[in-house]
Amino acid sequence: MLADTIAALSTGSLPSGVAVVRVSGPAVREALRRIAGDVPPERRASLRSFRGPDRRLIDRGIALFFAGPRSVTGEDLAEFHLHGGRAVVAALLETLTALPGMRLAVAGEFTRRAFENGRIDLTEAEGLADLLAAETEGQRRMAVAQAGGALRAVYEGWMQRLTHARAMIEASFDFADEGDVGADVGADVASDMRRLAEDMRDHLAKAGRGEILREGYKVAIVGAPNAGKSSLLNALADREVAIVTEIPGTTRDVIQATLDLGGISVRFSDTAGIRETTDQIEAIGVERAREVMAAADLVLVLVDPDQAPGPLARLGELLTHVKHPMMLAGRDEVVEAPPPPHNPRRQILTVRTKTDMSPAGLSAETAEERNDVRFDAAISTQTGEGMVALVERIATLAAEAAGDPDEAVPVRVRHRELVSDALRVLDQYLADPSVPPEVAAEMLRMAGDRLGALTGQVGVEELLDVIFSEFCIGK
Ligand SMILES: Nc1nc2c(c(=O)[nH]1)N(C=O)[C@@H](CNc1ccc(C(=O)N[C@@H](CCC(=O)O)C(=O)O)cc1)CN2
Numbered sequence: 001m002l003a004d005t006i007a008a009l010s011t012g013s014l015p016s017g018v019a020v021v022r023v024s025g026p027a028v029r030e031a032l033r034r035i036a037g038d039v040p041p042e043r044r045a046s047l048r049s050f051r052g053p054d055r056r057l058i059d060r061g062i063a064l065f066f067a068g069p070r071s072v073t074g075e076d077l078a079e080f081h082l083h084g085g086r087a088v089v090a091a092l093l094e095t096l097t098a099l100p101g102m103r104l105a106v107a108g109e110f111t112r113r114a115f116e117n118g119r120i121d122l123t124e125a126e127g128l129a130d131l132l133a134a135e136t137e138g139q140r141r142m143a144v145a146q147a148g149g150a151l152r153a154v155y156e157g158w159m160q161r162l163t164h165a166r167a168m169i170e171a172s173f174d175f176a177d178e179g180d181v182g183a184d185v186g187a188d189v190a191s192d193m194r195r196l197a198e199d200m201r202d203h204l205a206k207a208g209r210g211e212i213l214r215e216g217y218k219v220a221i222v223g224a225p226n227a228g229k230s231s232l233l234n235a236l237a238d239r240e241v242a243i244v245t246e247i248p249g250t251t252r253d254v255i256q257a258t259l260d261l262g263g264i265s266v267r268f269s270d271t272a273g274i275r276e277t278t279d280q281i282e283a284i285g286v287e288r289a290r291e292v293m294a295a296a297d298l299v300l301v302l303v304d305p306d307q308a309p310g311p312l313a314r315l316g317e318l319l320t321h322v323k324h325p326m327m328l329a330g331r332d333e334v335v336e337a338p339p340p341p342h343n344p345r346r347q348i349l350t351v352r353t354k355t356d357m358s359p360a361g362l363s364a365e366t367a368e369e370r371n372d373v374r375f376d377a378a379i380s381t382q383t384g385e386g387m388v389a390l391v392e393r394i395a396t397l398a399a400e401a402a403g404d405p406d407e408a409v410p411v412r413v414r415h416r417e418l419v420s421d422a423l424r425v426l427d428q429y430l431a432d433p434s435v436p437p438e439v440a441a442e443m444l445r446m447a448g449d450r451l452g453a454l455t456g457q458v459g460v461e462e463l464l465d466v467i468f469s470e471f472c473i474g475k
């Protein structure tokens with residue numbers, strides 16, 4: 001596969017000001033000679049006429065040549081910078097793919113070659129994928145750190161410690177008959193492995209933060225029908241995402257809008273008003289609201305204090321629901337379906353809505369009295385009152401939950417699972433470090449293999465297609 005030379009448009013959709021076509025592999029020099037007339041000096045922008053097989057001019061543009069292994073892919077690599085017209089790019093790609101050994105690249109293939117040639121490890125490749133997908137400053141910072149080797153450094157550091165420990169143990173059983181070296185080595189090794197297990201536990205404790213940065217901080221907007229949930233979503237998104245009417249039970253599905261709050265992607269979900277209902281469609285909506293609530297990082301519980309205090313209109317009762325999302329009101333039994341994974345970091349903010357409508361007499365205190373719970377915020381989507389304060393509050397909570405984007409934390413489920421696997425084996429060893437040295441060494445090898453799978457050194461062949469297909473063509 002690496003024998004092929006690959007070509008692709010690496011810049012965005014056409015037409016564009018300039019388009020960059022990248023070519024990587026053994027036929028690069030020949031392609032440059034045929035199309036640009038010569039192999040330009042390495043790593044220098046050179047103006048050339050690009051010509052087709054008939055020697056006719058395709059375009060005049062910039063050619064760049066990177067000799068392997070000093071290139072992104074580790075192979076000979078050329079870039080053709082041309083005018084970004086559809087026919088211009090099509091003519092160049094046609095000329096290129098007509099050359100022997102040349103074909104179009106598949107998605108992620110340049111990056112995959114960088115990996116296969118040892119230029120980057122798997123966590124760096126994942127970081128690049130995230131960098132291309134980054135939409136907020138937090139996502140960009142996290143991805144650029146990971147693409148630059150922040151996670152790789154952590155995992156390779158751990159692997160080195162495991163390898164060192166194993167070497168010490170293996171040396172001890174080679175020289176076991178030369179006095180009591182073995183016992184001392186065992187104690188030293190066990191104490192460093194205990195520290196390593198702690199480092200892994202700290203790292204795992206931060207997994208949620210990476211996932212929040214990468215996938216977004218999830219905010220559920222819940223409350224009784226007509227509380228003003230969809231109005232809040234629309235006000236936040238600054239457009240009519242959800243239908244708003246004065247009829248209770250308007251929203252039946254989960255409606256989402258994503259905002260960039262201080263560099264963190266925050267995903268708001270508007271939900272169906274929670275109440276007992278015989279309407280089958282609405283009931284499904286209520287069920288979905290519970291699921292969204294359970295998985296959220298933050299639940300905004302909205303209450304319109306003027307609303308007739310019917311079932312679940314009172315905040316106290318509603319909160320019981322929010323805290324136990326899978327329990328149905330007025331029923332003792334838990335819903336049959338297995339509860340969705342309950343987010344342990346979940347926070348709750350109570351929000352009083354429609355402050356513009358409250359009769360003059362209904363002070364905040366009275367509103368709280370009526371609802372037997374105090375409100376964290378009070379808003380009117382009509383006048384905008386309280387909106388800035390609420391958004392700031394959410395932004396602060398999101399920033400706290402996401403933590404420092406520059407710190408190397410596990411960002412994918414894959415990272416969390418493999419580190420957990422490694423830690424499990426290590427803990428097993430630590431539970432009884434006095435096992436025979438052969439067994440101890442084998443356990444440490446197993447833990448190291450799990451980390452090797454993280455960086456792509458060990459048994460990940462099946463995974464590679466999945467990871468690299470995430471990229472666009474030309475990357
Ligand atoms: N035109 C262009 N811009 C681009 C890229 C590209 O491929 N082409 N990149 C695509 O991702 C990024 C830059 N990444 C790059 C990473 C390494 C090397 C490189 O030549 N590395 C060699 C030499 C290092 C040196 O001399 O400092 C090496 O690592 O050995 C080039 C670009 C973003 N901008």
Ligand SMILES: Nc1nc2c(ncn2[C@@H]2O[C@H](COP(=O)(O)OP(=O)(O)OP(=O)(O)O)[C@@H](O)[C@H]2O)c(=O)[nH]1
Nearest residue numbers: 225226227228229230231246249250251273380381
């Ligand atoms: N005066 C005033 N009316 C509001 C405010 N927010 C919402 N409303 C009105 O309250 C009614 C219900 O608003 P929605 O946003 O649809 O309420 P909801 O919670 O999404 O309702 P369901 O989807 O039925 O659960 C509509 O008539 C809105 O115009 C507000 O801040 N002030």
Ligand SMILES: [Mg+2]
Nearest residue numbers: 229230250251
């Ligand atoms: Mg609604």
